Amino acid sequence: MEKKLWRYLSVTLAVLLMMGVLSACATSPQTTGSSNKNKSKGSNQAADKAGSKTIHIMGPETGNPHIHFKDREKYSSWKEFQKLFKEKGLNPKFEVVANDQYQTTLQTRMASATDMPDFLNVTGLGDDTILNFVDKGTILPVNQIIDEHSDGTAKQFFAEGGKGARSNALNAAENGNVYWISQIQATTYDGKPGSTNQVISVRKDWLDKLNLEVPKTADDFYHMLKAFREKDANGNGQQDEVLAFNPAAWNNGIAQWFGLVNEISCFVIEDGKAVSPWYQPGIKDYFKYLNKLAKEGLMDTSTIGGGDPLDQVIAENKAGAIFDYCMQTWQEPGTGDPDAAYLPIGPLKATDAAEPILAIEPPYLSYNRWAFTKECKDLDVAGTLLDILCSDKYMELTQWGIEGETYEVKDGEKKLLPIALNASWEQAAKEGKEIGDLIWANGSIFPKRRFVPMENEISIVPEYKAEFQRNIIDYHPTTPLGKENYFPVPTQEQVQRRLELNTDLGTQSSQLATQLILGQISMDDWDSHIQSLKDLGLDEILKIDQTLLDRYKKNVKD
């Protein structure tokens, strides 16, 4: 019996070893599993046709819970998109990596220059890394590909006056070359550039229940929080209602009431000058206000830093006010209260020292990066792909989908049908009807081209949120959510210097802010606090950002 056991064990081990050896010998380094796995089923047929050129494309899977790129064959938008490839004689081979894993895969493949795709999403690489790859020639200049290998479509798109001109200007390095393309989201309202924004929202149902007015000033807001607490707005018998937000971040809604920009170095768009909240006039009143909230227990100090404690406060139905997008509808279900309704407010007047500012998602967003690597030997193929991604048909499929399925034309204007709106992802996945933005764009395989009126989004949110958005659309002054949308590509020296300064400066700034809010340090030592930030390079960061902003104003015509 024992002898038989040994025999079986030996055979198993021998088989395992042989399989390992055969597996290694059977695949050559050029055709590792990564190229062969996740092949597009549709494009396998195209690969057999004479004359079609192959291009290896890599990107992360979409982050959507129901719509996935790997299920693309069931969507009619995808079938239409595939026709664009066939018309141009292109045979794309897709490699889709799980969203959470993509950064690791991207960094290891690019750093080792092994098995690189021809075209890929390089958003996960930092500025310094990507500029290093540019220096080494790992990433190819897109503008040269467009100039020499485009049929004119991409050229027109990125030229002055084209829809991609601004994005192209933002992506231009100091040497004038452009090394990546970005996705573009341009929002309009009533035909003009329009933005959504992030503000403080308060529990509308609690206001109604307690017969309270919507706060119009920071003082009203303070009294509202007190009333929520004292009158037990959540009805659990405890005085535990709080403001749930992360005061350690400058982008928290309340800082903007005091006229403060939303990063350690940022700017007021109308002003065009890089500034730090530490230097702005409303800063001391801001800390005094938050210190008052913290002392009276109206702010949950465990949420400093954000993350799970913040989610927990909301889940416990204690959050009388939160900070998020004004038209958000995803926080209410998390409270567990079926009547929960967050009403956006502000920006509220909080100090005589400064006007309140509004943190807006810029109306023209150019973000994320897609690049060609040196593995792409046939630049005609690269030019063809760019032409496809800049074509009107691609734009239509990405932002609207298929007429009659995902959008309709009413009174000469396109309007998304209910199935293509955010609330219907599960149904869209079942029926195979969705716009391209959710299937292959939005930070996934291809860049999105979304030039959509905000009226579509406004139409599906509750009226009180829609009304706020409509009323706030022309508000000034504003500060951008994501200052990178106004910064062209920095030089390597600028990237290096920012990297050297940002970590310590950011830590010191957060720490100081937290200590001042909690009253652990005094504002009497204000000068020494500011000096500690200056010693860590705050002024130098502002200077770098101002240089970038000036370059932006020079190169980009609004």
Place this chain on the structure above:
Amino acid sequence: MTVKRKFNAGDIVINLVMILVCFITLYPMYYVFILSISDPVVAASMKVYFYPRGLYFRSYSILATDGKMWRAYGYTIFYVVANTLLVLLTSITCAYPLTSKKLMGRKFVVAFLLVPMYFGGGLIPSFLLISKLGLYNTVWALIIPSCFNIWYIILTRTFFVGIPESLRESAQIDGANNFTILSRIYVPLSKPILAVVGIYTIVGVWNSWFTSNVYQPDTSIQPLQMYLRRVLVQQTVDLTKLSQAEAEAMARLKLSNNQLKYSMIIFTTLPVIFTYPFFQKYFVKGVMLGSLKG
């Protein structure tokens, strides 16, 4: 005649400390378990402390019907079995010759084995090696590189050295060759150390995810820990740093995964908990026997 030992104050303190240590060790596991069977809203608000509130087993039924999770489970079992068998094989076959004083260059070989324990090539050289060998994005990336462990070879060798040389000599006199000596004498006597190496390998492979994260972009062959990591990572996204469309997608995912992560933790931990008792007899004896001596 039995002598009864007096139970003194020192014993009371020691026992209290041990109870505290047990509680600290076991409570986190128990806490995750009761969270996994509590109502999701109560669990999200972290109001569960010592007993489950609002019994809820749907997250387990979601997991039980999730094909992706079972596939990850199957692959993990394959990786564990393959790795364990290969590690044991390489440990035994490499350790045995090192016990022979007649081995030419024995000191050099031992030193050659010890050096990589202190220095490594780093991630990118390893990545290049795996890619060039054609193992990238295959199941073998998790088996071949890790089937050779120098520490376990040293451990096994040290144990083999403890077996009397006279046994080998008498077997040789009786006409046994090296393979017979190894398989009939050394291996049966080495059950404690083999159990130690086995359980270390099983637990190590079961818990590993980083290697898969780097070498296996294909989700269909990834182990269970990668699946669990995916669920956990999705919970930590800061929604205010995303665009509005992206924030909504992530918020919905966070909400649906909130309860799931606790059940997943229990699912992934149970097999290792059940495996330990089978090895315990050897483990207690062997874990110190294999320690380096002189």
